[in-house]
Amino acid sequence: MKKIAVIMGSDSDLPVVSKAADTLKSLGIPFEMHVFSAHRTPEEAKEFSANARKNGFGAIIAAAGMAAHLAGAIAANTTLPVIGIPMKSGNLGGIDALLSTVQMPSGIPVATVAVDGAVNAALLCAEILAVTDDVIAAKLDAKRAADTAKVLEKNKAVEDQFNI
Numbered sequence: 001m002k003k004i005a006v007i008m009g010s011d012s013d014l015p016v017v018s019k020a021a022d023t024l025k026s027l028g029i030p031f032e033m034h035v036f037s038a039h040r041t042p043e044e045a046k047e048f049s050a051n052a053r054k055n056g057f058g059a060i061i062a063a064a065g066m067a068a069h070l071a072g073a074i075a076a077n078t079t080l081p082v083i084g085i086p087m088k089s090g091n092l093g094g095i096d097a098l099l100s101t102v103q104m105p106s107g108i109p110v111a112t113v114a115v116d117g118a119v120n121a122a123l124l125c126a127e128i129l130a131v132t133d134d135v136i137a138a139k140l141d142a143k144r145a146a147d148t149a150k151v152l153e154k155n156k157a158v159e160d161q162f163n164i
Protein backbone atom coordinates (compact mmCIF):
# COMPACT_ATOMS: atom_id res chain seq x y z
CA MET A 1 0.00 0.00 0.00
CA LYS A 2 1.19 3.53 -0.75
CA LYS A 3 2.15 5.69 2.25
CA ILE A 4 0.88 9.17 3.04
CA ALA A 5 3.31 11.94 3.95
CA VAL A 6 2.09 14.37 6.58
CA ILE A 7 4.29 17.46 6.56
CA MET A 8 3.89 20.50 8.77
CA GLY A 9 5.71 23.83 8.72
CA SER A 10 6.34 23.88 12.47
CA ASP A 11 5.92 21.58 15.44
CA SER A 12 3.51 24.24 16.73
CA ASP A 13 1.10 22.84 14.07
CA LEU A 14 1.20 19.38 15.64
CA PRO A 15 -1.87 19.56 17.93
CA VAL A 16 -4.09 20.05 14.85
CA VAL A 17 -2.08 17.97 12.38
CA SER A 18 -2.06 14.98 14.75
CA LYS A 19 -5.79 14.60 13.92
CA ALA A 20 -4.76 13.66 10.37
CA ALA A 21 -2.43 11.04 11.84
CA ASP A 22 -5.22 9.66 14.05
CA THR A 23 -7.56 9.43 11.05
CA LEU A 24 -5.00 7.65 8.86
CA LYS A 25 -4.24 5.28 11.74
CA SER A 26 -7.93 4.46 12.19
CA LEU A 27 -8.12 3.49 8.49
CA GLY A 28 -4.96 1.36 8.64
CA ILE A 29 -3.09 3.61 6.19
CA PRO A 30 0.70 3.84 6.66
CA PHE A 31 2.10 7.37 6.99
CA GLU A 32 5.12 9.41 7.96
CA MET A 33 5.13 12.75 9.81
CA HIS A 34 7.77 15.42 9.20
CA VAL A 35 8.44 19.05 10.05
CA PHE A 36 9.73 20.80 6.91
CA SER A 37 9.42 24.50 6.39
CA ALA A 38 9.33 26.20 2.99
CA HIS A 39 11.31 29.12 4.37
CA ARG A 40 13.31 27.66 7.29
CA THR A 41 14.34 24.32 5.76
CA PRO A 42 13.65 24.74 2.02
CA GLU A 43 16.31 22.22 0.94
CA GLU A 44 14.86 19.46 3.13
CA ALA A 45 11.33 20.20 1.90
CA LYS A 46 12.51 20.03 -1.70
CA GLU A 47 14.54 16.85 -1.21
CA PHE A 48 11.60 15.09 0.46
CA SER A 49 9.01 16.03 -2.14
CA ALA A 50 11.26 15.39 -5.13
CA ASN A 51 11.83 11.82 -3.91
CA ALA A 52 8.39 11.12 -2.43
CA ARG A 53 7.00 9.11 -5.36
CA LYS A 54 10.03 6.82 -5.59
CA ASN A 55 9.96 6.43 -1.80
CA GLY A 56 6.50 4.88 -1.89
CA PHE A 57 4.19 7.78 -1.11
CA GLY A 58 0.80 8.15 -2.81
CA ALA A 59 -0.19 11.63 -1.60
CA ILE A 60 1.21 14.40 0.57
CA ILE A 61 -0.51 16.52 3.21
CA ALA A 62 1.18 19.89 3.83
CA ALA A 63 0.02 22.01 6.77
CA ALA A 64 1.24 25.56 7.31
CA GLY A 65 0.12 28.82 8.81
CA MET A 66 0.51 32.55 8.12
CA ALA A 67 2.16 33.25 4.69
CA ALA A 68 1.68 29.55 4.02
CA HIS A 69 3.70 28.57 0.97
CA LEU A 70 4.65 25.05 2.15
CA ALA A 71 1.99 23.16 0.17
CA GLY A 72 2.85 25.05 -3.02
CA ALA A 73 6.57 24.54 -2.50
CA ILE A 74 6.03 20.81 -1.95
CA ALA A 75 3.76 20.58 -5.01
CA ALA A 76 6.40 22.34 -7.11
CA ASN A 77 8.67 19.32 -6.76
CA THR A 78 6.27 16.40 -7.24
CA THR A 79 3.30 15.35 -9.34
CA LEU A 80 1.83 13.40 -6.43
CA PRO A 81 -1.47 14.90 -5.19
CA VAL A 82 -0.77 17.54 -2.53
CA ILE A 83 -3.43 18.50 0.01
CA GLY A 84 -2.88 21.74 1.86
CA ILE A 85 -4.15 22.43 5.36
CA PRO A 86 -4.23 26.17 6.10
CA MET A 87 -3.44 26.53 9.79
CA LYS A 88 -5.10 28.96 12.16
CA SER A 89 -2.08 30.77 13.57
CA GLY A 90 -0.82 34.32 13.90
CA ASN A 91 -2.98 37.45 14.04
CA LEU A 92 -5.30 36.77 11.08
CA GLY A 93 -6.95 33.59 12.35
CA GLY A 94 -6.02 31.43 9.35
CA ILE A 95 -7.48 33.60 6.57
CA ASP A 96 -3.89 34.43 5.51
CA ALA A 97 -2.94 30.75 5.28
CA LEU A 98 -6.23 29.87 3.56
CA LEU A 99 -5.69 32.38 0.76
CA SER A 100 -1.99 31.52 0.41
CA THR A 101 -2.73 27.80 0.15
CA VAL A 102 -5.85 27.84 -2.01
CA GLN A 103 -4.80 30.48 -4.54
CA MET A 104 -2.20 28.45 -6.44
CA PRO A 105 -1.57 29.71 -9.97
CA SER A 106 -2.41 27.34 -12.86
CA GLY A 107 -0.03 24.46 -13.41
CA ILE A 108 0.84 23.46 -9.83
CA PRO A 109 -2.33 22.29 -8.05
CA VAL A 110 -2.86 22.14 -4.30
CA ALA A 111 -6.17 20.68 -3.06
CA THR A 112 -7.03 22.85 -0.06
CA VAL A 113 -9.20 21.79 2.87
CA ALA A 114 -10.75 24.03 5.52
CA VAL A 115 -8.68 26.02 8.01
CA ASP A 116 -7.37 23.41 10.48
CA GLY A 117 -9.13 20.72 8.37
CA ALA A 118 -6.75 17.91 9.26
CA VAL A 119 -9.37 15.16 9.39
CA ASN A 120 -10.69 15.95 5.92
CA ALA A 121 -7.14 16.12 4.56
CA ALA A 122 -6.57 12.57 5.76
CA LEU A 123 -9.93 11.39 4.43
CA LEU A 124 -9.19 12.93 1.05
CA CYS A 125 -5.87 11.05 0.96
CA ALA A 126 -7.74 7.85 1.81
CA GLU A 127 -10.20 8.52 -1.02
CA ILE A 128 -7.30 9.01 -3.44
CA LEU A 129 -5.77 5.66 -2.41
CA ALA A 130 -9.22 4.02 -2.49
CA VAL A 131 -9.45 4.64 -6.26
CA THR A 132 -7.28 1.54 -6.64
CA ASP A 133 -7.58 -0.03 -3.17
CA ASP A 134 -10.82 -1.85 -2.35
CA VAL A 135 -9.88 -2.44 1.30
CA ILE A 136 -9.57 1.30 1.98
CA ALA A 137 -12.77 1.93 -0.01
CA ALA A 138 -14.63 -0.54 2.24
CA LYS A 139 -13.24 1.15 5.37
CA LEU A 140 -14.38 4.54 4.10
CA ASP A 141 -17.88 3.15 3.40
CA ALA A 142 -18.00 1.68 6.93
CA LYS A 143 -16.92 5.02 8.45
CA ARG A 144 -19.63 6.89 6.49
CA ALA A 145 -22.25 4.38 7.68
CA ALA A 146 -21.10 4.70 11.31
CA ASP A 147 -21.14 8.52 11.10
CA THR A 148 -24.67 8.41 9.64
CA ALA A 149 -25.86 6.08 12.41
CA LYS A 150 -24.49 8.49 15.05
CA VAL A 151 -26.38 11.46 13.56
CA LEU A 152 -29.61 9.45 13.29
CA GLU A 153 -29.25 8.51 16.95
CA LYS A 154 -28.78 12.19 17.92
CA ASN A 155 -31.79 13.16 15.80
CA LYS A 156 -33.90 10.57 17.60
CA ALA A 157 -32.82 11.88 21.01
CA VAL A 158 -33.78 15.48 20.03
CA GLU A 159 -37.08 14.37 18.47
CA ASP A 160 -37.96 12.29 21.54
CA GLN A 161 -37.22 15.23 23.83
CA PHE A 162 -39.08 17.98 21.96
CA ASN A 163 -41.73 16.49 19.65
CA ILE A 164 -45.02 15.32 21.03
Ligand code: RP5
Nearest residue numbers: 009010012064065066087089
Ligand atom coordinates in the same frame (compact mmCIF):
# COMPACT_ATOMS: atom_id res chain seq x y z
C1 RP5 B 1 4.26 28.48 9.74
O1 RP5 B 1 4.27 29.53 10.66
C2 RP5 B 1 4.00 27.22 10.54
O2 RP5 B 1 3.34 26.30 9.73
C3 RP5 B 1 3.15 27.69 11.68
O3 RP5 B 1 1.76 27.50 11.43
C4 RP5 B 1 3.45 29.19 11.76
C5 RP5 B 1 4.14 29.56 13.03
O4 RP5 B 1 5.29 28.78 13.21
P1 RP5 B 1 6.15 28.85 14.55
O5 RP5 B 1 6.64 30.26 14.65
O6 RP5 B 1 5.21 28.46 15.69
O7 RP5 B 1 7.26 27.84 14.39
O8 RP5 B 1 5.48 28.41 9.06
